[in-house]
Amino acid sequence: MAGIEKLREKLSLYLSTLSDSAQGLLLRSLEKSQRDGTSDAASDMILAALNDILKENTPDIPLEKYAKKEFFRAAAVFTSGIDHVRKTQACISPSSHDVIWAWVMRDIVTAEQKAKLQKACNGLSDDELVKQGTALRDELVPAISKYLKSVLNEMGGEQKIANHLGGVHVYHDLIDILACGEQLSPLAPILSRMPAQLSSWSTPEGEEIYKLVSKYTQQAPMKACWLFSAISKRLSSQKLKIQLATKLGGSDDAIQVAATVYAPAIVQVLADMEANLAQFEKCLSQPSEFETCLRHLSTWRSLAKYMDAEMDISVQCAWGKAITSMKTKLSELLETEIESTPGLVRKALRAPKNGAQEFADQNLLQDAERAVLLFHNAERMKDCIALNGPIGRIRKELDQSFEILTTSLIERTRLAVGSDAEICKVLGETAVIFAKNLFDDAYAAAFRRQLKAAASVQEMRAAEA
Incomplete structure (x- = not known):
């Protein structure tokens, strides 16, 4: 018996030296053998030892993780893909989840509930985790409602709660979250029939969903905002939400749609634009967030395009004024950012003076690339944001200087040796990116071939020598 225990200790010591991936591979292999009935006593001993090690190495997972998931389960259906600037009914900002949960843990949960939430739940089945998480949610929701009712009866109660939550917006998100379960239940017949991604209202699936939506909005017109919010993530494009509002309203006239119960669909799209x-x-002021910055710009452009294409929006109506205001602000932001593009491109690619060595300023190259990408995006939407004049002027300046700069760079690449050749290679790669975004892929490819041919001259000379 002592010998077996000693063997187990040595086995555990050896298994603990294996990498995580090796342990996982061995575990899967042993479990498969056990399921197939091909394992033996030695395999079972190894499996038991390996499970003990993995159990020791697995950090404790508190029940709070699953209770939080259950608490926000219904709210997730109505949670927007982005934090809204102003509160939009039935649309919950994603950042509100963590803020509200922190408030619940701080101000609502009892000591007994906190102990339950902090208890490790490793090893529990999924069903048991859902069961315990749901039970705690069912305790917390009434407690929150009772607390809110009590404080709201006080003078300035709403502001007091808003202060505790960090803002009025989060407070209104909390009110929506408490109502989500009740609002979600009657939408189940629609959501259960709706595909993960609906691409058109004219397909058989689209026509079926449209009929269900139409019936629901007629029966519960004041709850239309909840319906439009719930189906947002199931639409392949927000264009479909705009089409739905105009289709239900029987008109593409913004003023007419705004006067119907279908207006929340458009309000939600406008909130996403804002x-x-x-x-x-x-993100403009955060260089590390530049890709995110371009993604938000691209999304805004798509939403604006959908609004222009699907609706007849007078600039005098409220929605028209809101869109005009956003276009004006975006025009001002972009004009300021792209104004320096020609100068940055010249500085980044220009030849050194008086025969000095080639030099590549990485910060300057990054700034120039950033400006070129912004200009490329601004040019794509120049008609939408009324920047024709500034963009035309900048485009003319870029066209005049870029050919000179690239011709110079090709010649410098042909003559460069040593470190100059390496720097010309870096400058050439950046210039190809500029060419792709300022012109097109074909132009960039032709320019790349010229650079490659120029670089090969020195390579052939070196080989001959």
């Missing part, structure tokens, strides 16, 4: 514009502006 949110993407706000995030674009925020």
